[in-house]
Amino acid sequence: MTQQAQQNKKLIIKLMAIVLGMFGFGFALVPLYDVFCDLTGLNGKTSNTAAVYESVDIDESRWITVEFITRTNTGMAWQFEAETQQVKVHPGQMNQVNFTAKNPATRTIVGQAVPSVSPGTAALYLNKTECFCFEQQILQAGEKITMPMRFYVDPQIPKDMTYFTVQYTLYDVTTAEQQVALNQG
DSSP states (O other), X not given: OOHHHHHHHHHXXXXXXXXXXXXXXXXXXXXXXXXXXXXXXXXXXXXXXXXXXXXXXXXXXXXXXXXXXXXXXXXXOOEEEESOSEEEEOTTOXXXXXXXXXXXXXXXXXXXXXXXXXXXXXXXXXXXXXXXXXXXXXXXXXXXXEEEEEXXXXXXXXXXXXXXXXXXXXXXXXXXXXHHHHHHO
């Protein structure tokens, strides 16, 4: 084998190792990103578990404005909206906002709402005691439901944080198997 052929073989091996390393790194990015967001509170990810509301002192000297935005992911047929677009709350005070969803499609659809909070650090102070986002919602064709979200803002929220946005994105999570089971049941 000539020297040029040996150099080409080494280069090909190096390039293949780089490609395999990039491929592995791509798979590792999602879990690494989730860990990073959990540690830093960035990206506004909220907990998917219900908070327990214990009697806390309500800070009536402060107001926090919470805005609610709803959207449906591409391909989700539901009509989805917050009944109240914005509320002013005292830190520590229990509050409820209702959301409505309607399935105008001619088939049963299973939906899952995914919340995000902006700015992301506000997610650390938003405590949901009841939320439709904790479970998948099943709507028959033409069905409409009201879905409550009960929450309180932690009184430890920084004094300079007076406004944040909660956005719910609704996804169609109906699989072909679920659709068959729903139509038979």
